[in-house]
Amino acid sequence: MSDLLRGTAVQVAAAVNARQASALEVTEAMLAHVEGVEPGVGAYLTRLDESARSHAARVDRRVRSGESLPLAGVPVAVKDNMCLDGTRTTAASKILAGWVSPYTATAVQRIIDAGGIPIGKSNLDEFAMGSSCENSALGITHNPYDPTRVPGGSSGGSAAAVAAHEATIGLGSDTGGSIREPAAFCNLVGFKPTYGRISRYGLIAFASSLDQIGPLTRTVADAALAYEVMAGYDPMDSTSVQRDVETTGKPLPGDLTGVRVGIVREFDLAKLGAEAASLYQRAYGDLQKLGADLVEVALPTAEYGLATYYLIAPAECSSNLSRFDGIRYGLRVEGDDVTQTYEQTRAAGFGPEVKRRILIGTHALSSGYYDAYYVRAQKARTLIARDFAKAFEACDLIACPAASTPAFEFHAKSDPYSMYLMDYYTIPMSLAGLPALSVPCGWITPAGGTVPMPMGLQLTGPLFAERALLGAAHVYEQATRHAGAHAPQIGGAR
Amino acid sequence: MSGTTGAAAAxxxxxxGIECHVELKTQTKMFCGCLNEFGGEPNTKxxxxxxxxxxxxxxxxxxxxxxMIRSGLAFEAAIPAFSKFDRKNYFYPDMPKDYQISQYDMPLTQGGVVRYWLxxxxIKECRLVRIHLEEDTGKSTHAGSGDGRIAGSAYSLVDFNRAGVPLMECVSEPDIRSAEEAVAFLEALKRTFxxxxxxDVKMEEGSLRCDANVSIRPIGAHELGTKTEIKxxxxxxxxQRAIDSEIARQVALVTSGGRVIQETRGWDEVHATTHSMRSKEEAHDYRYFPDPDxxxxxxxxxxxxxxxxxxPESVIRRFTRYTGEYGLNVQQATQLIDNPSLAEYFDACVALSENxxxxxNFVLGDLSRLAxxxxxxxxxxxxxxxxxAELIALLDGKTINSKIAKDLLERMWSGGGSPKxxxxxxxxxxxxxxxxxxxxxxxxxxxxxxxxxxxxAGKTNVLGFLVGQVMKASGGKADPALVQTMMTQRLA
Amino acid sequence: MNTRLPHGSIPILSSEKIDVRYVAKLARIALTDDEVERFGTQLADLLTHVDALAQLDIASVSATAQVIESRNVLRDDLPRPGLDRDVVLAQAPASQGGFFRVPRIIAVKGEAS
Known part of the structure; x- marks a missing residue:
């Protein structure tokens, strides 16, 4: 059974569908493992042992009745900004600490319908705002590869859970890099599909025009599997796209012959330091060895991504988070009147990063500043998307780093802007709505560190080119097998 | 004396100008599948x-x-090819998201004109600025103040059954010149909707809510005076009463050397006055932006x-057809238009009878009475x-007289079939x-x-009695005109 | 395409200091004096980074509100089951007789911003 805990989603589902193991057996083993390692990892805010058992029993009944389920018995970590009926759903915020959702997010429902077993609700930066999980108001999550370091964020709980084998699939959400960066930090594949591919219904909104759900997994094949289960139009989300999802009917390709991979002229690897620079050079070289043609592409406006993002995302969040007002649910700090109640509730309920973003977003939308900030950022967004479209005339995929550094130590980023810089390489793709993933590409021992930490290669495709993107990542992963080089310190012992 | 007459005298x-909110009649709410129904237990929809x-x-x-589009077209509004939803951000306890989904700079309909009659x-005209679509809020009941009003209340109770009901906001140009016109304008809107x-446009159920922007200016002036908004x-x-009262207040203020200040004023039905609703709050800053959802x-x-x-044929077109082509009086025309199924019935009668x-007479007279x-x-x-129509033909051809016609209608009403x-x-x-x-x-x-x-001997008024006796003797079938003529000749 | 404007022709963005108290009032977040000070500094710092956008020539560029161009994603006017009131009110900080109970309201709707 412990083999199955370390197995991929593809392997677990195959075993359960073939009735070599029951979903309940897999679940019980997983719950026992979680119980053992969770004190050192802190991946979960809420554990779902009881409902996991009943979901597993249901999956076993369905399998016995002859159904074959794509995720039969696969343990899943659900980021705690996704609603699950009857379950505490907090967005890692004090303002929602006691809230029990009365409904289930579409993406989570599709995972459950496909036989997946939610094991727990995983930690995140409060309302998904952050890159280290340190902004969680409700718990600390450690990087299983080095517990003195952060797991990344905001989907850090799901990343740590999958890395420590506390789940086989982690569900994350990515607004500016929140799946790809923790995947890179935790030696995982992290996949953000095209904006709109996966319904946002039931995902607690941070920045509506950027938020996208996606999987964190140990293999590209697992990412493809989870993606295909979740993707597709949802009548409950007007922004989910009405377009067929290419499914894994055919096997992922064996090499990259003829694939044109764009290397971004403006992304200067030297800035990352010599060791990281040579690691990425080697990754590009490996792509070439696998048959890809490397071409230089220009993204002249990508450097404006950060500024653009830090206007658009806070503006949207300032409005999205208004509903946390102490009236209908969640925390209330009662004042003399309703206005004072709002002000005190929100002062007590939101952490400093959330307040910063609400304040700057409110400012960007306020009378007299709207054109200078918000409209200007939306226009910059147009230019960034145009740059990508032009680049994709010359290439099929773009390769670049997923993060500027490996996982850093707790409290290493004290001022907000240095934390925002972590998303430098992931934000432009989010602004353009493009599908992008991070795949393990090697290890670096950080200065002052004692153990090697994983690094991620980011691959980006044109809109809706998920299939090509996953195919190329699979070829690279199978050829290089960087992920297996080191085991996590926690949760990885056999 | 109405405010307008008083104003003219001075x-x-x-x-x-009128701004009104009209709840749309749909089965479900604007953005979700909850029922759009008035009333019911709180928080059940x-x-x-x-x-x-x-x-x-x-x-x-x-x-x-x-x-929305049909409403715009009925008032000859332009329907832009492109339109969008925006968020209007402000906090209020009966607004669930603390922003309202509305339309800011690209509404579904633009311009248009409401033609109405006094x-x-x-016939008068009032241009529309726009009609835009938004979502309604929930309802707050203020408790602890004794009179259900917001001032002095200790707390409020909120029901979200109405939250999210589709609401259209119609904004008029300031083309209206009196309270009477304002009411006639609203009646015209109501008839069309x-x-x-x-x-349903039921003011008592809140499916029509309206505010009026009122200002005064010297007769002949073109510049607009400072306006107040009446709620x-x-x-x-x-x-009608609120606008009249506000006009009178402004005229009295200005003629006594005062100045109107721009503010929101609430109508107080009991005291028949408007009062200032100024609050200490900061200026509006709704932070509109396109709704990314x-x-x-x-x-x-x-x-x-x-x-x-x-x-369908527009209300004003129907009105001019009735009063112009058909020669109906204003009251008859209005009565029919206010009862669309009756008007339709009437139109069918006219089409068949050409009378x-x-x-x-039949539709608003005997038939309405029987109904x-x-x-x-x-x-x-x-x-x-x-x-x-058959009955009218029988009358027109003098086959029956009006007395028989009346009897016939009663019998037709109880299932008698063809009068012929x-x-x-x-x-x-x-x-x-x-x-x-x-x-x-x-x-x-x-x-x-x-x-x-x-x-x-000169008491000629017995003629009526004698004619009546003849009608009675004939079982009501004698041609009354002929009887009258013949009787007069015989008595001469 | 040259996306940069010649130096000096750029509308200034952050020169006006962010009014943290006003913005916090709009956002309904009570701040201590310390927070006003700290956030004021941090947000002003962030806005200097945002100033980079002034270098882009955006005069003739359309704004992107949504990156995937879709239109008219609507639903038919058909009912769907909602939530039970008991479930809804169980999450309310205060309720009374089937209603949500809220502290007294001073501002008039549409008046307060």
């Missing part, structure tokens, strides 16, 4: 979307958008074309327009044969010697 005219729960997303109701039949089936008017009558709307010319073709005057007495609507009664058939079957046709009538006349003259003597 050398001022009022300038009025709610879901994650209209409660603004974390993670919930809006999906627009196609029917509401069609209602009681004397004068009811006719189109886009709203809390919850019936057409209170609109909602893709924009594109309305094709084809869609507009279809909706336009399907529009609007007689049709309106009242029996509690059955005219269109649901056994009397079909074809039979009314009844007349033939029962021999009710009017007797216009002079020989037969003369027989009855002579009979009556012989039997009423006293009356004849009185007549000849």
């Amino acid at each position: 050398g001022y005219e009022a300038v009025i 709610v879901c994650p979307v209209c409660l603004g729960l974390p993670g919930a997303l809006p999906v627009p109701n196609l029917r509401a958008i069609e209602h 009681e004397d039949g004068t 009811v006719q189109l089936g886009v709203s 809390n008017m919850n019936s057409f009558r209170s609109v 909602l893709p924009p709307l594109e309305v094709s010319e084809n869609t507009v074309g279809w909706l336009r073709v399907e529009l 609007p005057a007689q049709s309106v 009242n007495e029996t509690g059955v609507a005219i269109y649901a009664s056994p009397v079909v327009p074809k039979h009314v 058939a009844i007349v033939e079957r029962e021999g009710l046709a009017q007797t216009s044969d002079p020989g037969a009538v003369a027989k009855f006349v002579d009979q009556v003259l012989a039997a009423n010697g006293d009356a004849v003597a009185q007549y000849r």
Whole structure:
């Protein structure tokens, strides 16, 4: 059974569908493992042992009745900004600490319908705002590869859970890099599909025009599997796209012959330091060895991504988070009147990063500043998307780093802007709505560190080119097998 | 004296613009599948979307958008090819998301004109700025103050059944000059919305809510004066009274050397005055921005074309047809228009009879009376327009007289069928044969010697009695005009 | 395409200091004096980074509100089951007789921003 805990989603589902193991057996083993390692990892805010058992029993009944389920018995970590009926759903915020959702997010429902077993609700930066999980108001999550370091964020709980084998699939959400960066930090594949591919219904909104759900997994094949289960139009989300999802009917390709991979002229690897620079050079070289043609592409406006993002995302969040007002649910700090109640509730309920973003977003939308900030950022967004479209005339995929550094130590980023810089390489793709993933590409021992930490290669495709993107990542992963080089310190012992 | 007359006497005219909110009639709310119904137990028509729960997303109701376009077209508004939803951000406890999904700079309809009539039949015009679509809020009940008002209340109770109901906001240009015109304008809006089936427009249920912007200026001036916005008017009558009161207040203020300040004023029905609703709050800063949850709307010319073709005859067109072509008076025309099924019935009667005057008499007269007495609507009664037209033809051809017609209608109402058939079957046709009538006349003259003597002595008013006796003797079938003529000749 | 404007022709963005108290009032977040000071500094710092956008020539560029161009994603006017009131009110900080109970309201709707 412990083999199955370390197995991929593809392997677990195959075993359960073939009735070599029951979903309940897999679940019980997983719950026992979680119980053992969770004190050192802190991946979960809420554990779902009881409902996991009943979901597993249901999956076993369905399998016995002859159904074959794509995720039969696969343990899943659900980021705690996704609603699950009857379950505490907090967005890692004090303002929602006691809230029990009365409904289930579409993406989570599709995972459950496909036989997946939610094991727990995983930690995140409060309302998904952050890159280290340190902004969680409700718990600390450690990087299983080095517990003195952060797991990344905001989907850090799901990343740590999958890395420590506390789940086989982690569900994350990515607004500016929140799946790809923790995947890179935790030696995982992290996949953000095209904006709109996966319904946002039931995902607690941070920045509506950027938020996208996606999987964190140990293999590209697992990412493809989870993606295909979740993707597709949802009548409950007007922004989910009405377009067929290419499914894994055919096997992922064996090499990259003829694939044109764009290397971004403006992304200067030297800035990352010599060791990281040579690691990425080697990754590009490996792509070439696998048959890809490397071409230089220009993204002249990508450097404006950060500024653009830090206007658009806070503006949207300032409005999205208004509903946390102490009236209908969640925390209330009662004042003399309703206005004072709002002000005190929100002062007590939101952490400093959330307040910063609400304040700057409110400012960007306020009378007299709207054109200078918000409209200007939306226009910059147009230019960034145009740059990508032009680049994709010359290439099929773009390769670049997923993060500027490996996982850093707790409290290493004290001022907000240095934390925002972590998303430098992931934000432009989010602004353009493009599908992008991070795949393990090697290890670096950080200065002052004692153990090697994983690094991620980011691959980006044109809109809706998920299939090509996953195919190329699979070829690279199978050829290089960087992920297996080191085991996590926690949760990885056999 | 109304505010307007008072203003005119003082050398001022009022300038009025109306903003009204109309709840659209749909089965479900604007952005979710909860029922759009008035009343019911509080918080029983709610879901994650209209409660603004974390993670919930809006999906627009196609029917509401069609209602908007049809409403715009009915007032000759432009329907832009591109439109979008925006968020209007402000905190209020009965607004679940603390922003309202609305339309800011690209509403579904732009411009347009409302043509309406006054009681004397004068036709007026008021241009529209726009009609835009938004979502309604929930309802707050203020408790602890004793009178249900917000001032002094200790706490409030909120019901979200209404939250998310589709709401159209109509904004007029300041083309209205009196309270009477304002009410007539609102009545015209109401008639059109009811006719189109886009709203019930019930002010008492809050499905029509309106504010008025009122200013005054010296007669002949072109510049607009400082306006006040009047709120809390919850019936057409209170609109009339509130505007009159506000005009009078402004005129009194200005003529005594004062100055109108721009503010919101609430109408107080009990004291029949408006009062300032100024609050200490900071200026509005709604931070409108395009709602990222909602893709924009594109309305094709084809869609507009279809909706336009399907529009019924406009209310004002119907009014001019009734009063102009058909010669109905304003009151008759208004009565029919205010009852669309009755108007439709009337139109069918006219189409078959080509006699609007007689049709309106039956429809608004005997048929309406029978409907009242029996509690059955005219269109649901056994009397079909074809039979009314037959009845009119029988009258016009002098086959029956109006007395018989009245009796016939009663019998048709209780299931009698074709009036022609009844007349033939029962021999009710009017007797216009002079020989037969003369027989009855002579009979009556012989039997009423006293009356004849009185007549000849100058008491000519006994003629009516004698004619009546003849009608009675003939079983009501004698042609009354012929009887009258013949009787007069005999008595001469 | 040259996306940069010649130096000096750029509308200034952050020169006006962010009014943290006003913005916090709009956002309904009570701040201590310390927070006003700290956030004021941090947000002003962030806005200097945002100033980079002034270098882009955006005069003729359309704004992107949504990156995937879709239109008219609507639903038919058909009912869907909602939530039970008991479930809804169980999450309310205060309720009374089937209603949500809220502290007294001073501002008039549409008046307060």
